[in-house]
Each structure stands twice: as C-alpha cells, then as structure tokens.
Amino acid sequence: xxxxxxxxxxAQWEADLPHAEGEHRLAxxxxxxxxxxxxxxxxxAQLAEEARPLAFLLPVAERRxxxxxxxxxxxxxxxxxxxxxxxxxxAEQAMLEFARHHDxxxxxxxxxxxxxxxxxxxxxxxxxxxxxxxxxxxxxxGDAMRVDIYESLAALFSVFRNAAAAxxxxxxxxxxxxxxxxxxxxxxxxxxxxxxxFQAAEFGRAISHLMAGFESxxxxxQLRRAIILATNIGNAFTRLNAHDAALEWMxxxxxxxxxxxxxxxxxxxxxxxxxxxxxxxxxxxAKGLLRDALQMLAPxxxxxxxxxxxxxxxxxxxxxGDHAAALASFRELELRxxxxxxxxxxxxxxxxQAHALAGLGQMEQAQAAAQSALALARExxxxxxxxxxxxxxxxxxxxxxxxxxxxxxxxxAITANIDGYIVPGELLDTVAREYAALxxxxxxxxxxxxxxxxxxxxxxxxxxxxxxxxxxxxxxxxAQTEGEHxxxxxxxxxxxxxVLAQTSATLSHLSAIGQEIxxxxxxSAVFRALDRHVHSLLDSTHFSVFLLxxxxxxxxCAFGVEVGLPLPATRIALSDPxxxxxxxxRERSEILxxxxxxxxxxxxxxxxxxxxxxxxxxxxxGERVLGVMTVQSMLPRAYGERERLIFRTLCAYGAxxxxxxxxxxxxxxxxxxxxxxxKALEDVSLTDQLTGLRNRRFFLQHVExxxxxxxxxxxxxxxxxxxxxxxxxxxxxxxxxxxxxDRHGHAxxxxxxxxxxxxxxxxxxxxDYLVRWGGEEFLVLxxxxxxSEAHVVAERIRQAVSARDFVLPxxxxxxxxxxxxxxxxxxxxxxxxxxxxxQVVELADVGLYISKHSGRDAWTAVYATEAAQPAELFARLxxxxxxxxxxxxxxxxxxxxxxxxxxx
Numbered sequence: 001x002x003x004x005x006x007x008x009x010x011a012q013w014e015a016d017l018p019h020a021e022g023e024h025r026l027a028x029x030x031x032x033x034x035x036x037x038x039x040x041x042x043x044x045a046q047l048a049e050e051a052r053p054l055a056f057l058l059p060v061a062e063r064r065x066x067x068x069x070x071x072x073x074x075x076x077x078x079x080x081x082x083x084x085x086x087x088x089x090x091a092e093q094a095m096l097e098f099a100r101h102h103d104x105x106x107x108x109x110x111x112x113x114x115x116x117x118x119x120x121x122x123x124x125x126x127x128x129x130x131x132x133x134x135x136x137x138x139x140x141x142g143d144a145m146r147v148d149i150y151e152s153l154a155a156l157f158s159v160f161r162n163a164a165a166a167x168x169x170x171x172x173x174x175x176x177x178x179x180x181x182x183x184x185x186x187x188x189x190x191x192x193x194x195x196x197x198f199q200a201a202e203f204g205r206a207i208s209h210l211m212a213g214f215e216s217x218x219x220x221x222q223l224r225r226a227i228i229l230a231t232n233i234g235n236a237f238t239r240l241n242a243h244d245a246a247l248e249w250m251x252x253x254x255x256x257x258x259x260x261x262x263x264x265x266x267x268x269x270x271x272x273x274x275x276x277x278x279x280x281x282x283x284x285x286a287k288g289l290l291r292d293a294l295q296m297l298a299p300x301x302x303x304x305x306x307x308x309x310x311x312x313x314x315x316x317x318x319x320x321g322d323h324a325a326a327l328a329s330f331r332e333l334e335l336r337x338x339x340x341x342x343x344x345x346x347x348x349x350x351x352x353q354a355h356a357l358a359g360l361g362q363m364e365q366a367q368a369a370a371q372s373a374l375a376l377a378r379e380x381x382x383x384x385x386x387x388x389x390x391x392x393x394x395x396x397x398x399x400x401x402x403x404x405x406x407x408x409x410x411x412x413a414i415t416a417n418i419d420g421y422i423v424p425g426e427l428l429d430t431v432a433r434e435y436a437a438l439x440x441x442x443x444x445x446x447x448x449x450x451x452x453x454x455x456x457x458x459x460x461x462x463x464x465x466x467x468x469x470x471x472x473x474x475x476x477x478x479a480q481t482e483g484e485h486x487x488x489x490x491x492x493x494x495x496x497x498x499v500l501a502q503t504s505a506t507l508s509h510l511s512a513i514g515q516e517i518x519x520x521x522x523x524s525a526v527f528r529a530l531d532r533h534v535h536s537l538l539d540s541t542h543f544s545v546f547l548l549x550x551x552x553x554x555x556x557c558a559f560g561v562e563v564g565l566p567l568p569a570t571r572i573a574l575s576d577p578x579x580x581x582x583x584x585x586r587e588r589s590e591i592l593x594x595x596x597x598x599x600x601x602x603x604x605x606x607x608x609x610x611x612x613x614x615x616x617x618x619x620x621x622g623e624r625v626l627g628v629m630t631v632q633s634m635l636p637r638a639y640g641e642r643e644r645l646i647f648r649t650l651c652a653y654g655a656x657x658x659x660x661x662x663x664x665x666x667x668x669x670x671x672x673x674x675x676x677x678x679k680a681l682e683d684v685s686l687t688d689q690l691t692g693l694r695n696r697r698f699f700l701q702h703v704e705x706x707x708x709x710x711x712x713x714x715x716x717x718x719x720x721x722x723x724x725x726x727x728x729x730x731x732x733x734x735x736x737x738x739x740x741x742d743r744h745g746h747a748x749x750x751x752x753x754x755x756x757x758x759x760x761x762x763x764x765x766x767x768d769y770l771v772r773w774g775g776e777e778f779l780v781l782x783x784x785x786x787x788s789e790a791h792v793v794a795e796r797i798r799q800a801v802s803a804r805d806f807v808l809p810x811x812x813x814x815x816x817x818x819x820x821x822x823x824x825x826x827x828x829x830x831x832x833x834x835x836x837x838x839q840v841v842e843l844a845d846v847g848l849y850i851s852k853h854s855g856r857d858a859w860t861a862v863y864a865t866e867a868a869q870p871a872e873l874f875a876r877l878x879x880x881x882x883x884x885x886x887x888x889x890x891x892x893x894x895x896x897x898x899x900x901x902x903x904x
Contacts, residue, residue, distance in 0.1 A: 001030075001031065001034055001069065001105065002145065003109065003112075003143075003145060003146050003149060003184065004035070004145075004182075004183075004184035004220040004221050004222060005031070005035040005220070005221060006183060006219055006220055006221075007219050007221075009035075010032065010035055010036070010039075010221075013028050013031055013032050014032065016028055017029070017032070022054070022057060023054075023057055023058070025051075025054060026051055026054040026055065026057060026058070026066075029047050029048070029050055029051035029054070030048075030051055030066060030069065030070075032044075032047050033045075033047040033048040033051065033070060033073055034069060034073060035221055036221075037073045037076045037077065037221075038076070038080065038221055038222060038223040038224055039221050039223060041076075041077045041080060041260070044073050044077070045073065045074065045077060048070040048073055048074075051066075051070070052067075052070070052587070053587065055067060056577065056586070061101050064097055064100075064101060065097065065098065065101050065103050065106060067097075068093070068094040068097035068098055068103075068106060069094070069106060071090050071091075071093055071094040071097075072090070072091060072094045072106070072109060072110060072113065074090050075087045075088075075089075075090035075091040075094065075113060076113055078090065079091075079113065079116060079117055079120070080224060080260070080262045080264075081261070081262060081263070082120075082262070082263040082264065082299040082300055083299075084117050084120055084121055084299070084300070087113070087117055088114065088117050091110050091113045091114050091117065092110070092114070094106065094110050095107055095110030095111065095114070098110060104137045104138070104140045104141035105137070105138070105141045105143055105146070107133075107137045108133075108134045108135075108137035108138040108141065108143070108146055108150070109134075109146075111130045111131070111133040111134035111137065112130070112131070112134040112146075112149075112150055112153070114126075114130040115127045115130035115131045115134060115150075115153065118130055119157065119303065119304070120264065120300050120302070120303045121300075121302045121303070122302025122303055122304070122307075122336070122339055122340050123302070124157070124161065124340060124341050124342075127157055128154070128157070131150055131153055131154045131157075132154075134146070134150045135147060135150045135151055135154070138150055145182050145184065145185055148181070148185045148188065148189065149184060149185055149188045151170075151173065152170075152174060152185075152188040152189045152191070152192045153188060153192075154170075155169070155170035155173070155174065155192045155196075156188075156191055156192040156195055158170070159192070159195050159196050159199055160195075160199075160304065160340075160342040160343075160344065161341050161342050161343060162343055163196060163199040163200065163343075163344075163380065163381075163382075164380070164381065166196065167196055170192070171196075174189050174192060174193060178190070178212075182220070183216040183217075183219055183220045184216065184217075184220035184221075184222065186212065186213070186216040187212075187213045187214075187215075187216035187217035187220060187222055187225060187226075187229075188213075188217075188225075189213075190209045190210065190212040190213030190216065191209075191210070191213045191217075191225065191229060193209040194206045194207070194208075194209030194210035194212075194213060194229075194232070195210075195232070197209060198210075198232065198235075198236055198239075199344060199382070200381070200382075200383075201239075201382065201383040201384040201418050202418075202419060203236045203237075203239050203240050203418065203419070203421070204240070204419040205419070206232075206236050207233055207236045207237065210229050210232055210233045210236065211233060213225070213229050214226055214229040214230055214233065217229060223256065223260065224262065224264070224265055226256060227253050227256045227257045227260075227262075227265040227268070227269065228253075228264075228265065228268060230249050230250075230252045230253030230256065230269075231249070231250060231253045231268050231269050231272040232272075233249040234246040234247070234248075234249035234250040234253065234272055234273075234276065235272050235275070237249065238272070238275060238276045238279060239384065239421075240418075240421050240422060241279070241421070241422040241423075241424060241454075242422065243276055243279060243280055246276045247273070247276055250269060250272055250273040250276060253265075253268075253269045253272075254266075254269045254270075254273065257269045263296045263297060263299055263300060264297070264300055264303065264305060266296050267293045267294075267296035267297035267300075267305060267306075267309070268293075268297075268305045270289050270290070270292050270293035270296065271289075271290060271293035271294075271297070271305065271308060271309045271312060273289055274286040274287075274289040274290035274293060274312060274316075275290075275312045275315075277289065278312070278315065278316050278319060283316065283319055283320060286316055287316060287320070290309065290312055290313055290316060293309055294306070294309050294313070297309060302336075302339070302340075304340060304342065306336075307333060307336045307337060307340060307342075307345060310329050310330075310332055310333045310336065311329075311330075311333050311345070311348050311349075311352070313329045314326045314329035314330045314333060314352045314356070315352065317329060317356075318352070318355055318356065318359070321359070323355075323356045323357075323359030323360045324356075324360065326352060326355070326356040326359070327352075327353060327356035327357065327360065329352070330348075330349050330350075330352030330353045330356060331349070331353060333345060333348065333349040333352065334346065334349035334350070334353070337349055343376075343380055344380070344382065344385070346376055347373045347376040347377040347380065347382060347385040347389065348373075348385065348388075350369045350370070350372045350373035350376065350389075351369075351370065351373035351377075351385065351388050351389045351392055353366075353369045354366045354367070354368075354369035354370035354373060354389075354392045354393075354396070355370075355392045355395065357369060358392070358395060358396045363396060366392075366396050367393075367396055370389055370392045370393045370396060371393070373385070373388075373389040373392070374386060374389035374390065374393065377389055383414045383415075383417060383418060384418070386411075386414055387411045387414045387415060390407045390408070390410050390411040390414075391407070391408070391411055391427065393407045394407040394408050394411070394430065401434045401435075401437045401438050402438070404430070404434045405431065405434045405435070405438075408427070408430060408431050408434070409431075411427070412427075412431070422454055423450070423454055424454060425451040425452070425454040425455035426451075427451075428447050428448075428450045428451035428454055429447075429448070429451040431447045432444045432445070432446075432447035432448040432451060435447060510646065510649045510650075510653075513529075513533050513650070513653065514649070514652075514653040516529055517529045517530060517533070517650075517653040517654060517656075517657045518653055518656050518657045518660065519657075520657050520660075520661065521660060521661055521664040522661055522664075523558070523658060523661045523662070523665075525661075526654065526657040526658055526661055527545060527558070527559035529657075530543075530545070530559075530629075530650060530653075530654050531543055531559070531561055533650060534631055534647075534650060537646050537650075538631055538633075538638075538639070538643055538646060538647065539633045539635055539638050540631045540632065540633060541562060541563060541609060541611055541632055541633055541634045542560075542561075542562040542563075542567075542609065542611055542630070542631070542632035542633075543560070543561050543562075543630070543631050543632075544557055544559060544560035544561070544562075544567060544629075544630055545557070545558050545559045545560070545619075545627060545628075545629050545654070546558065546570075546572070546581050546627045546628045546629075546630075547619075547626060547627035547658070548574075548585065548625065548626060548627050549571075552574070553573065553574055553575075554571055554572060554573050554574055555571070555572045555574060555581055555582060555585065555627060555628065556569060556570070556571045556572075557569050557570040557571075558627070562609060563609070574586065580593065580614065580616050580630075581616060581628045581630065583616075584616040584617065584618055584628045584630075585618060585625050585627070585628055588618050588620065588625060589618070590615070590616065590617045590618075590644070590648065591614075591615070591616040591617075592613075592614070592615050592616075592639060592644065593613070593614040593615075593616075594612070594613055594636065594637055595611075595612045595613070595614075595636075596612075596636065609634065611632035611633055611634055612633065612634060612635060612636045612638070613632065613633045613635060613636060613637060613638035613639055614630065614632045615630065615631050615632070615639045615643075615644065615647055616628055616629075616630045617629055617630075617647060617648055617651045618651070619651055619654060619655040619658065620655055621655050621656065621659045626655055626658055626659060627658075629647075629650070629651050629654060631647060685697060686698035686701070688772040690750055690753060690754065690772075691753055691754055691756075691757040691772050692757070693757055693770055693771060693772045693778075694769065694770070694771050694772075695771065695772060696771060696772075696773060696774065696779075698771065699769060699771045699779065699781070702769070703769075703781065703837060704837075706727060706769075706781065706783060707727065707825065707837045710726070710727050710825065710826070710832075711826070711832055711833065714826065714829070714832045726784070726785055726786065726787045726824050726825065726826075727781060727782070727783060727784075727785070727824070727825040727837070728781075728782040728785045728787065728790045728793070728822055728823075728824050728825075729779065729780070729781055729782075729822060729823055729824075729825065729837075729840055729841050729844045730778075730779070730780040730781075730782065730793070730794065730797065730820060730821075730822040730844065731773070731777065731778075731779055731820065731821045731822065731841070731844045731845050731847070731848040732760065732777070732778040732779075732780065732797060732818055732819075732820050732848075733776060733777045733778075733818060733819050733820075733848055733852070734752070734753075734756060734776040734801070734816060734817075734818050735816060735817045735818055735819055735852075735856040735857065736816070736856075737749065737752070737775075737776035737816075740752055740814065740816075744808055744810075744812065744814075747809055748808045748809060748810075748812075749776075751806075751807075751808055751809050752806045752808070752814070752816065753772075753776065755806050755807070756776075756778070756801070756806075756818075757770070757772075757778075759800040759801055760778060760780065760797065760800070762800055763793065763796050763797050763800055764780055764782065764793075765782075767783055767784075768780060768781060768782045768783055769781040769783070777848075779841070787824040787863070790822055790824060790861065791822075791859065791861055794820050794822055794859035794861070795859065797818065797820055797859070798817070798818060798820060798857065798858070798859055801816065801817060801818040802815075802816070802817045802818070802857060817856055817857035818856075818857070819848055819851035819852045819856050819857070819858060819859070820847075820848060820851060820858070820859035820860070821843075821844045821845060821846065821847025821848030821849065821850065821851055821859070821860050821861075821862065822844050822847060822859065822860075822861055822862070823840045823841075823843040823844040823847060823861070823862040823863065824840070824863060825837050825840045827839075827840050827843070827863070827864055828864045843862040844862065846862060847859075847860035847861060847862045848860070
C-alpha cells in the first residue's frame with residue numbers, strides 16, 4: 001500500500017465502494033481508511049471498523065498485517081490529537097506485527113510515525129533512530145517514494161540542529177529537478193529545501209519552495225504538513241516585513257487547522273499569527289492569541305513549536321516593557337533549546353536575555369550575553385540572528401552615538417544581503433537619531449525619509465485592517481465555541497437526566513444484583529445467581545455461559561440451561577466461522593440476531609431449541625476476554641435497548657465474579673503451595689544438612705517448653721519423684737577431629753560426623769533431643785532422666801565412641817575418642833528457678849572444657865549439693881571450674897563446698 005495517494009484516486013475508490021463485495025470491498029475500505037487518515041480522521045476510523053468483520057475472509061497472516069495497518073491509522077489519529085503515549089503504544093504494536101510477518105513497508109511506516117512522535121516529544125535522537133530504520137525498511141522493500149520521503153524528513157530535521165552540516169550532507173541528494181516525482185515526494189523535499197533556505201535567511205527562495213510543498217502536500221493528503229507549510233510561509237513573509245502576505249497565509253493555515261482540532265496545527269497557526277500581530281503593533285491581541293497557542297501546545301511541550309512560542313512570548317514581553325517576564329521566557333528557551341539540540345534557538349535565547357538584562361539595568365551581563373549571541377549567530381552563518389544581536393548591542397550602548405552607529409551600520413549591511421527584506425522603520429529611525437546626535441543632519445534626514453517609506457510599506461492600512469479582522473474573528477469563534485460547548489453540555493445533561501429518570505429503578509435493582517453476584521467466590525454459585533436473575537429480568541428460553549479454555553483456542557459450555565433442563569457440555573473452536581459464540585469473542589462485541597422464521601435458525605447447537613431472538617455478549621475484564629454469555633428467546637424481537645442494557649450489566653457483573661472466583665481458586669492453590677514450601681523450608685532450616693540431626697535453631701525453639709514442663713513438675717506437690725522431672729544437658733565433642741580433616745580431607749571428616757551421630761543414637765532415646773551444636777560438637781538434652789544416673793549415660797557415650805573404629809570412605813579405619821561435659825537442670829533442686837537452662841548449658845560446656853584439658857576420652861559432671869548457697873551461684877561455679885582447669889586437676893565433679901576427682 002502506497003504511503004500517500006492523490007485526491008483523484010480517492011474519488012475513484014469512493015465511487016467504486018457502494019458496488020464492491022467480499023475481498024474487493026475489504027481492499028477498498030482498507031485503502032480509503034489508510035489514505036483518509038489525515039484528510040478525515042473520524043471517517044478513516046469508521047471505515048476501518050466497517051472492514052474489520054470482512055478481514056476474516058483473509059488467511060491469518062494477511063489478516064494480522066491488515067489489522068496492524070488499521071492500528072497504524074488509529075496511532076496516527078492519536079498523534080495528530082497530541083496523545084503521544086497512546087500513539088506510540090499502537091505504532092510499536094503495529095511495527096512488531098509487521099516485523100513478525102516480514103512486511104517491510106508496514107515496518108517502515110511504523111518507524112516513520114514513531115519518528116514524528118519523537119519530534120513532537122523533543123526527542124531528536126529517537127527521531128533520527130526511527131527514520132534510519134524507516135529508510136532501511138523502505139529501501140529493502142524497493143519503495144522509492146518512501147525512501148525519498150523518509151530521507152527528506154531526515155534532512156529537514158537535521159537542518160534545525162546544524163544547517164551547514166545538513167546542507168553538506170543532503171543538498172546534492174535533493175538538488176535534482178522534482179519534475180515527474182509523486183506530489184507527496186515533491187511536498188516532502190520542498191519542505192526540506194524551503195526550511196534550509198529559511199534558516200539561511202534566504203526568505204524569498206524559502207517562500208518559493210514552501211509554496212510548492214504546500215500545494216503538493218494538500219493534494220496528497222498530508223494535511224498536517226500543508227498546515228505547517230502555510231504557517232511557515234507566513235512566517236517567512238513576516239521576516240521580510242511583508243505583513244499583509246504573512247497574514248493571508250496565516251489565515252489559510254487557520255482555516256485548514258480549525259476543523260481538525262489538532263493541537264500542534266492550531267497552536268502553530270495561533271503562535272505565528274500572534275508574532276505577525278506583534279510586528280504590526282497589535283500587542284494585546286498578540287498576547288491573547290499567544291496565550292491560547294501555549295495552552296493548545298501544552299501537551300506537546302517538548303516540541304519545537306512550543307519552544308518557538310517561548311521565543312515569541314519573550315519578544316512580546318520585551319515590547320510590553322516586562323523585562324523580568326522576558327528574561328524568564330528566554331532562559332527557559334535556552335534550556336529547552338539545549339534539550340532539543342537545535343542551534344537556532346541558542347542565539348535567540350542569548351539575544352533575548354541580553355535585551356531583558358539591559359532593561360533591568362544589568363548592563364555588564366547584558367553586554368556579555370549579546371556578544372555571545374552575535375558570536376554564535378556568526379558561527380552559524382545566520383544573518384537574521386546577527387542583525388538582531390547587533391540591534392541589542394546598539395540598545396545597550398545608547399548614549400554613545402559612535403558605538404551605536406557602528407553596530408547599526410553593520411546590521412544594515414547584513415540586511416542588504418537578505419533578498420526581499422524590508423528594513424524596519426524603527427531601525428532606520430534609530431540610525432537617523434544617532435546621526436542627528438552627532439550633528440550630521442544631512443544623513444539623519446536621509447535615513448528619516450527611508451524610515452517613513454519603510455513604515456508605509458510594512459504597516460499598510462490593509463495589513464492593519466486584516467490583523468484587526470483576524471483578532472475579531474478569533475474572539476468571535478472562541479465565544480461561539482464556548483457557547484456551543486455550554487449548549488452541548490446542557491443538552492447532554494438534559495438527556496442524561498431523562499435516561500436516569502427512566503432507568504433508575506432498574507439500575508438500583510441491578511446494583512443489588514451485582515453485589516450479590518460479585519460476592520460469590522465459587523464459579524458454580526456465580527452461574528446459579530446469573531441464571532436466577534437472567535430469568536427474572538429477561539424472557540429467556542435459553543441461557544448459557546461459554547468460557548475460553550486455557551489454550552485460548554476453543555470455548556466450552558461451562559453452564560447452560562434451556563427450559564429448565566441442563567445443556568450438554570459443548571466445545572466450539574474459536575476459529576469456527578459458523579458459531580456466534582466464537583464470533584462474539586473474535587470481534588469482542590455484542591451480537592443481536594433476530595430471526596423471522598422459526599424454520600430458519602442457522603448454526604443451531606445440537607440439543608437446543610430454534611429460538612427467534614439471540615443475544616450474545618463477551619465477558620471481558622479490561623483487555624482480557626473470559627468467554628461469552630448468551631440469552632435466547634422463542635419470541636421475536638425480544639430484546640430492545642433496555643433489555644440489552646440489563647444483559648450487558650449482568651455480563652459485566654458475571655465477568656467480575658468469574659474472574660474473582662478464578663483468582664480465588666488460584667490463590668487457594670498458591671497458598672497451599674506456599675504453605676507446603678514454607679513447611680519444607682522450615683524443616684530444612686531446623687535440620688543439619690550433613691547429619692540429619694536437629695540444629696541449634698530447633699533446640700532454641702523447643703527447649704523452653706521442656707524447661708517449663710520440668711518446673712511445673714517441681715511446683716506440683718503431687719508430682720512423682722524429682723528423678724523423673726530432671727533434664728540433663730550433655731555437651732559431646734570428638735577429640736582431635738581437626739586432624740581427620742587435615743590428614744584425610746573434609747569428606748572423611750563428614751563421614752566421621754555421620755557415624756558419630758549414629759553412635760549417639762544408640763545411646764539415647766527417640767524422645768531425647770540430639771542436636772549438632774556446631775562443627776564436631778553435639779548437644780544432647782536427655783528428658784526425664786534421673787540425675788543420679790546421668791554419669792552412667794555419659795560413660796555409655798564415651799564407650800560408644802571409643803569402643804570401635806570409624807571407617808573412612810576409602811576403607812581406612814580410624815580410632816577416635818570423645819570428651820563430655822554435663823550438668824542437670826534444675827541445677828539446685830531445692831531452688832529450681834535459681835539458675836536458667838542456658839546457664840546450665842554453659843556449665844556443661846565448662847565441664848567439656850575440663851574433660852578436654854584433663855587428657856580427653858573422659859566425662860566431667862558439674863552439679864550442686866544441698867550445701868550450695870544461692871548467692872552468686874553461677875558466677876562462683878564458673879570461677880571454681882576455671883581455677884580447677886588452671887591447676888591441672890582432671891575428671892572433676894564440682895559443687896559448692898566440695899571438690900573431688902572422678903575416674904570414669
């Protein structure tokens with residue numbers, strides 16, 4: 001499909017459309033929708049929708065490419081309306097679809113639109129990237145028209161960043177004659193050539209190119225380009241001080257722009273017209289029009305047009321004597337100009353700041369800014385900006401006639417090289433005034449005469465009258481627009497009140513029904529509630545709900561009732577062209593079928609009655625389709641607008657409820673999975689991964705309950721003997737374990753630890769806690785153990801370790817012993833709460849320490865007798881045990897008041 005078509009071609013397609021059918025009609029609708037996308041945006045969208053059902057005549061791949069083209073039409077409509085994010089999303093979706101099906105032309109057009117969107121966002125780098133991709137795709141597809149258009153766009157945008165570099169790169173490419181080229185190509189290339197001439201202050205040549213571009217753009221359906229070209233032609237005439245011609249072109253642009261409602265086009269026309277009005281001295285009118293332009297362009301605040309409006313706003317503020325406002329505008333202009341990376345704004349911004357600073361009395365800063373503006377303008381070879389900077393320098397040096405005349409004479413010399421330029425009368429007046437100040441009255445008179453002539457040419461009565469007329473027209477149109485808007489609001493409010501009055505009872509009832517349906521979290525309950533209310537509100541011989549299966553390729557009847565009897569579970573392929581349920585999902589729209597003859601019921605589902613009125617509606621949640629709900633009646637024309645509204649509402653409630661039910665089921669399953677995973681993780685976190693024993697974390701979580709149970713037994717006078725209430729903490733450590741790792745490796749060490757675990761299991765009961773405390777150290781909590789027999793268990797541990805060899809993975813047999821320390825809880829039975837369990841564990845650890853330092857392969861018990869005193873018991877015990885170790889004594893049983901050596 002061509003990028004642009006001429007008006008004559010569209011007229012022929014329009015004439016052929018009423019007689020076309022099938023695929024030929026689909027092709028005509030698609031062409032018209034594409035080529036009307038700027039000529040008539042609303043009709044383009046309407047034609048695309050009309051074509052959509054016919055697209056199913058095509059194979060899947062062709063259909064998807066065509067739908068992507070329609071998405072591109074919608075994307076362009078959003079772009080023109082200033083809705084850049086929505087436009088970008090649709091254009092990117094279309095581009096991906098084109099790329100998926102290897103449609104290089106579609107991909108090129110998508111990249112081209114994304115480039116324009118980037119321009120309106122002020123994203124120069126993004127624009128360059130998208131145009132490069134568009135050119136590559138167009139060239140790969142062999143489409144010369146697209147290559148010319150996208151390359152001329154790249155040339156156009158590069159002019160704003162660096163005119164000299166742009167001309168160096170592109171002037172030869174587009175220097176050949178345009179005769180014989182498609183008008184769309186002529187319009188695009190002429191736009192580039194005219195803009196390049198404008199930036200070089202060759203306004204006469206610019207106008208010639210821009211006028212050629214305007215007519216070509218108009219007849220090829222490039223309405224936005226035509227509007228912008230009209231305003232640029234007007235701007236060029238304004239630069240030449242030919243205000244009458246400028247206003248004529250501004251008027252032409254506004255007439256094209258106003259019906260569209262496009263913010264870029266309307267704002268640009270208003271902005272350029274305001275600038276012309278300013279030059280004509282109509283400052284208040286210019287101020288109002290410029291304010292409207294900035295409001296219109298606000299959604300496009302990153303664009304070049306918005307930045308130009310800031311420049312015009314600053315110049316107008318200078319004319320009105322508001323130097324502070326002017327300075328703020330020009331500073332913002334400089335920031336935004338840097339963001340756009342467009343050099344022409346930099347000189348303007350500095351020149352404007354210099355003028356404003358001078359007005360604020362900051363002459364030193366003003367001088368520096370003006371000199372900077374002049375230097376940059378010379379660097380860019382921009383005569384118009386040079387002239388403007390020189391005039392500011394002249395204003396700054398007011399009172400020094402020689403300096404002023406030097407700057408102004410240089411400015412006049414520059415104007416002489418601008419073809420068709422009319423020197424402003426106020427500039428010539430200033431020169432005359434400075435000559436008079438120097439006493440050169442002859443030259444003063446000469447320039448005074450020239451000034452009067454220039455004023456007569458630039459401020460003609462005709463131009464002034466046209467400006468006033470445009471101002472009045474703008475005010476009138478604005479008042480009419482506001483009045484029409486208020487009338488439409490009033491009419492809409494009246495209609496809304498009438499509709500609300502007619503349907504309030506129904507809506508109230510539906511609201512209560514909705515609360516009931518959406519409160520269900522089980523699909524079966526949702527179906528039952530829907531069935532009950534459908535039959536109470538509508539004539540329904542048949543009611544069924546079809547849901548999409550997980551793969552999304554077919555529908556299955558999840559619930560169906562006809563004359564009170566359940567319907568069989570029916571599966572329908574989503575691609576089946578014969579079933580309205582599948583069609584309803586594909587088109588995502590409501591379907592109403594009214595059959596006049598009972599014998600003519602197409603696509604009847606087996607086992608169902610031949611109903612006369614069938615209503616189908618999709619069950620949707622946002623962009624997702626869950627399925628279809630259908631209600632059918634044996635009566636003809638059973639469902640009017642009111643019934644369809646009720647059914648739509650029930651569908652909405654049903655979709656929400658079914659989605660909630662599915663989410664609830666998924667949530668329950670996820671919760672079960674999470675609970676199982678949590679339990680598994682919890683078990684892992686409480687288990688030593690090497691030995692399978694419980695770890696320190698498990699011990700700390702459970703020891704308190706055993707301690708509490710032991711204390712309750714001591715508190716209960718009826719409890720059995722204390723021997724059944726005791727807890728014994730054993731600290732067990734393998735002797736010389738480091739040597740195993742160092743000599744035989746860590747795998748051997750791991751094997752020894754596992755065998756150590758097995759030997760401890762032989763000694764203790766299942767009810768006892770066997771914990772790997774860390775490294776080669778184990779903690780055992782023997783529950784309900786007789787403290788008088790605790791040493792017997794310790795000896796059994798020692799023998800279990802030393803009595804037989806450990807076998808390493810390589811078969812090596814290894815002798816090893818262990819050291820043991822233990823203490824009982826409560827430590828002092830007469831005062832069970834005197835010492836905490838953790839202190840008892842520390843005493844057992846000290847006992848282990850004693851065993852280690854008394855030769856190993858031994859156990860040491862730490863206990864208290866009735867002679868022990870409660871005061872500072874724990875601290876004194878630790879002190880005595882430490883002293884025992886330091887003295888070299890071994891195998892010691894220690895209590896307060898006695899110390900004896902125990903031999904195992």
